[in-house]
Amino acid sequence: MYVFVCEDSLEGIFTGVYDACASRLGHRNIRLTTGEPENYELFSEYIPVTPSADKTGKVIRTITSRFGMQFYESIYQAVMSGETHSDKKMDKADAVYETILLALSCGDGQKVLLSLGEPCVYRIFELCRATNHEAHRHLEFLRFSELENGVLFASIHPKDNVLPYIAEHFTDRLPSENFMIYDETHQTVAVHKAYKSYLLADADDLDLDKIKRYSENEQEYRKLWLTFFDHIAIDPRRNPKLQIQMMPRRYWSDMTELIRFA
Amino acid sequence: MNIQQNMSLTEKLAILTDAAKYDVACTSSGVDRKGDGRHTGNCISAGICHSFAADGRCISLLKILFTNECIFNCAYCQNNCNSDVPRASFTPDEVCTLTMEFYRRNYIEGLFLSSGILISPDYTMDLIYQTLYKLRHEHHFNGYIHVKAIPGADPVLIQRTGFLADRMSINLELPTADGLKKLAPYKSRRTILKPMRLIQNGITENKQELTVYRKAPQFVPAGQSTQMIIGATPENDYQIMRVAETLYRNFDLKRVFYSAFINVNGDANLPALPGGPPLLREHRLYQADWLLRYYDFTVDELLSEDRPDFNIYLDPKCDWALRHLEDFPVEINRAPYRTLLRVPGIGYKSARRIVQARRTATLDFSDLKKIGVVLKRALYFITCSGRMMYRTKLEENYICAGLMSDRTQIPRDIRESGYRQISLFDCGMADQTVLPQSQMIAEELAAN
Incomplete structure (x- = not known):
């Protein structure tokens, strides 16, 4: 068995897919794994994959031209998931690899994505759904604060790498605002300048002092929001369990109105 | 009536949120509108809930009353003219600032504006219209707006407001005309259903207009909704669902909401409900409502005159x-x-x-x-x-x-x-x- 060890990123996994296909070792003898495995198997050969933009581009081109954008989007969303491998479930990179092989042999990407009976396709479906969910939750629960210099700032802790999707949404929604979204899990920042497109950057250069200096009005609007939040609940219908079900605890620490309960 | 002067914005917000919270609809769905690249706001057709209150209900819109002063005396409503609650009114500018500042912080998806009846239905509707006009044309707010049409207001005002809002609703309040007569003497079936029909016709006409002129202004693009209070009057589930079905069929409503009755006034005409609001009944009604809208069921399949109420134990x-x-x-x-x-x-x-x-x-x-x-x-x-x-x-x-x-x-x-x-x-x-x-x-x- 040959195991290709991929980096947990779009480039890492797609380069892995490319290398695995190009190695001509026979698909049945190949497995992909995301990140360094915890335990090495005795009779497997481990091949590290160096991410390459060139190979990634080739894979993307093949996928989009042969199976369409929708197929690529599903694969992309699955790759963006933070869940890499567990004992029970299939590895992320391996699921991507096998699904692409399946699509290549069948020639119809949409048809492959519907055959949930295949373990790899089901895994892609699961990962995709999880990422979508996480992304949507962040559109809901992300909170901006206004800084001294008028910039809107939000920090988030997503499980999956959903920052590009979120940034896209807020660029469309708030075109006239300067805003920053700081993904603390993945240490990346999305920066948006008014009337421009957004860009993604590494969080190394982020000035951690500046993001704590709020504008004059910020406290007042927070207070107003808390007032609204507390008064909108109907007492005889109180149902904390339902509240948590709809809005899991792990989001609370980033939310203006709930950080006091977190 | 207890009218206080010089209240702070926070106090007003507290009073007018409390006054609005018994309204059920808080959805921001039904319309897809991209940002225009210059001004604040867009809409997603699935809707976005931004938070969940302690009662587990979603907070999607800034749900407030414009004023809780009211000349009507509906028995189920805590803002009726006989009840002793603190009264307050916003100004259009205050509503606009709150909406814009909350929206840019991603607290809310838009505005839900309702109101008590101040002076007359026309006067109140005009205030609401002015507020929406300011929000749309001065603040260039492009997000979601849900607004109540005031029963009895001038059709022209309702129509004009409809061109500024995404969704409009008129509350049916009680499922039968008798119940309405008893509990809300100033309202009648006619004053509720007339504007509902007006909005329905407006939407149909607007759709035809839009097929000819793509850029024609949109009239209530997310459709209209209504709500009924459950458990204040002795109607059974069959009657309630029949009303809902009729509304879906004949008035093209997007949603009918059911609100478990909570006795806020202690009115003698109303049931006391010692066990709390009839939440399970409300739940079953919503389940049946989904069966009507998405599962191709009719009310007569689910209930009948002989068995007029839903089974408590099974959905x-x-x-x-x-x-x-x-x-x-x-x-x-x-x-x-x-x-x-x-x-x-x-x-x-x-x-x-x-x-x-x-x-x-x-x-x-x-x-x-x-x-x-x-x-x-x-x-x-x-x-x-x-x-x-x-x-x-x-x-x-x-x-x-x-x-x-x-x-x-x-x-x-x-x-x-x-x-x-x-x-x-x-x-x-x-x-x-x-x-x-x-x-x-x-x-x-x-x-x-």
Whole structure:
């Protein structure tokens, strides 16, 4: 068995897919794994994959031209998931690899994505759904604060790498605002300048002092929001369990109105 | 009336939020609008909930009253002119600032503006119109706006407001005209249904206009909704659902909301409800409402004059299936989409996935599980390639017992509180309710 060890990123996994296909070792003898495995198997050969933009581009081109954008989007969303491998479930990179092989042999990407009976396709479906969910939750629960210099700032802790999707949404929604979204899990920042497109950057250069200096009005609007939040609940219908079900605890620490309960 | 001057914005917000919270609708769905690249706001058709209050209800819109001063005396409403509550009014500018500042911080998806009736319906509607005009044209707000049409207001005002809002609603308040007469003497069926028809016609005309002129201004693009109070008057579920069905069919409503009655005024005309608001009843009505809108059911299939109330122990779909065992079992690999929709445990999403997936492969129970079918409910009603999942009997008592063992069917507090809650439903609803057979079985089971 040959195991290709991929980096947990779009480039890492797609380069892995490319290398695995190009190695001509026979698909049945190949497995992909995301990140360094915890335990090495005795009779497997481990091949590290160096991410390459060139190979990634080739894979993307093949996928989009042969199976369409929708197929690529599903694969992309699955790759963006933070869940890499567990004992029970299939590895992320391996699921991507096998699904692409399946699509290549069948020639119809949409048809492959519907055959949930295949373990790899089901895994892609699961990962995709999880990422979508996480992304949507962040559109809901992300909170901006206004800084001294008028910039809107939000920090988030997503499980999956959903920052590009979120940034896209807020660029469309708030075109006239300067805003920053700081993904603390993945240490990346999305920066948006008014009337421009957004860009993604590494969080190394982020000035951690500046993001704590709020504008004059910020406290007042927070207070107003808390007032609204507390008064909108109907007492005889109180149902904390339902509240948590709809809005899991792990989001609370980033939310203006709930950080006091977190 | 207790009118205070010089209140701070926070105090006003507290009063006017409290006054608005019994309104149910807080959805931001039904319209897809991209940002224009210059001004604040866009809309997503699925809607976005931004938070959930302590009662578990979603907070999507800034739900406030413009003013809680009111000349009407509706018995169920805490803002009626006889009740002694602090009164406050916003100015249009305050509403605009709050909306814009909350929106840019991603607290809300838009504005839900309702109002008590100040001076006259026309005067109030005009204030609402002015506020929306400011928000749309001075602040260039492009997000979601849900606004109430005031019953009895001038049709021209309602029409103009409709061009600024995404969704409009007029509350039906009570399911029958008698109830309305008793509890809301200043309102009548006519003043409620007339503007509803007006908005409906406006939407239809606007749709035709939009096919000719793509850039024509949109009139209430997310449609209209309404709400009914449940449990304040002795209507049964059958009457309520019939009203809802009529509204969907004849008035093209997007949603009908049901609001479990909470006695805020202690009015002698109203039931006291010592066990809290009738939440389970509300839940069953919503379940049935979904069956009407997405599952192709009609009210007459679910309820009838003889059995006018929903089964407390089983959801309306299971209840229906138990009474129609002759239609089951259903073969997953062959049954048409509409038949699949009627199987308990299969939702419209999983039904769609089944139809797609069986084109390429024969489905088995393990596949169904992956697709998202709730097998603990569905297993009594389906076969895969002619086989059932386990050896089960197609018999009402047997299946009912099986379904009842599923603890998610009944909310926990009600399951545990047992008969106290149930007797509550029966009293006041009808003198002597004849329990349908499956319900009697269910009650026996609960007792054991």
